[in-house]
Amino acid sequence: MANGQWYPPEWPDRIRALADGTLTPATPKRAATVLLLRDDSQGPAVHMLRRRASMAFAGGAYAYPGGGVDPRDDERHVDWAGPELSVWAERLGVPETEAQAIVCAAVRETYEEAGVLLAGPTPDSVVSDTTGDDWEADRAAILARDLSFAEFLDRRGLVLRSDLLGAWARWITPEFEPRRYDTWFFVAALPAGQRTRDVSTEADKTVWIRPQEALAGYGRGELLMMPPTVATLRQLIPHPTANAALAAAAQGELPAVLAQARLEEGELVLSWPGHEEFTKHIPTAPAAGGTSA
Secondary structure, eight states: SSSSSOOOHHHHHHHHHHHOOOOOOOOOEEEEEEEEEEEETEEEEEEEEEETTTTTTTTEEOOOSEEOOOOOTTTSOOHHHSSSSHHHHHHTTOHHHHHHHHHHHHHHHHHHOOOOOOEEETTTTTOOOOOHHHHHHHHHHHHSSOOOOOHHHHHOOOOOOOOOEEEEEEEEETOOOOOOEEEEEEEOOOTTTOOOOOOOOTEEEEEOOOOOOOOHHHHOOOOOOOOHHHHHHHHHTTTTSSSHHHHTTSSSSEEEEEOOOEEETTTEEEEEEEEEEEEEEEESSSSBBOOOO
16 A cells, blocks of 8 residues: 555455445444644644554554543533533534533543543642552553543542643544444643653554654555544644644534445445545455455
């Protein structure tokens, strides 16, 4: 392939099965992921994880900290700083309880996978250090789902800083994928005093990298990425600082991007509306010895 676009070999057969009605689409699960940014002398860098090759979904691909929503965070009050839940609900296009869970998932996953916590003891503060045995015990309990994130915040007397997040994009896993996610992407700046830690059980490598460098590696085929990752990196390019990206996040709309597959002139054409660079052309019948990209 000419670049590092993640493209599983089983996709053509699954697309054909969807087209002929023998595959029933799975219901996408709600998820959140965070483009965590920090400024250097040349502009913002983003924190990325390389997913372990053994992972069932997107193994070997570079991505951001993120994961599925914990339903328990719909059900319990969370001390909240920043836009009210009604504002977040309108921004994300979901009911208020779902908005709370999605924002909680974004903050929780950043803590689980990078050791960075967007919360503080007051509405205008952020914890300055999340290292130490007690913090690590709590992080492990949250990761194991023995402790909900809402319970963790309550027990430590922390306020979730939703104002440190900006909603960036929304992508839905294609209908032919067995594991599907309705994922909201957020941007956030690394809080002063905190640092990322390589604690994700799903990653074998973590990097701070400027978007331009990540995209150049993708273009050379050296960094494997999914279309949402590439697209959201491109959206960072115009912004000279992390705070500029965060400010811009409040402005744009969040159309849900869902891949479409159609029959066209003897080929199955896989496309992501509004993102033509990711279009794939696939033979209508399996090709001997491989698939077309």
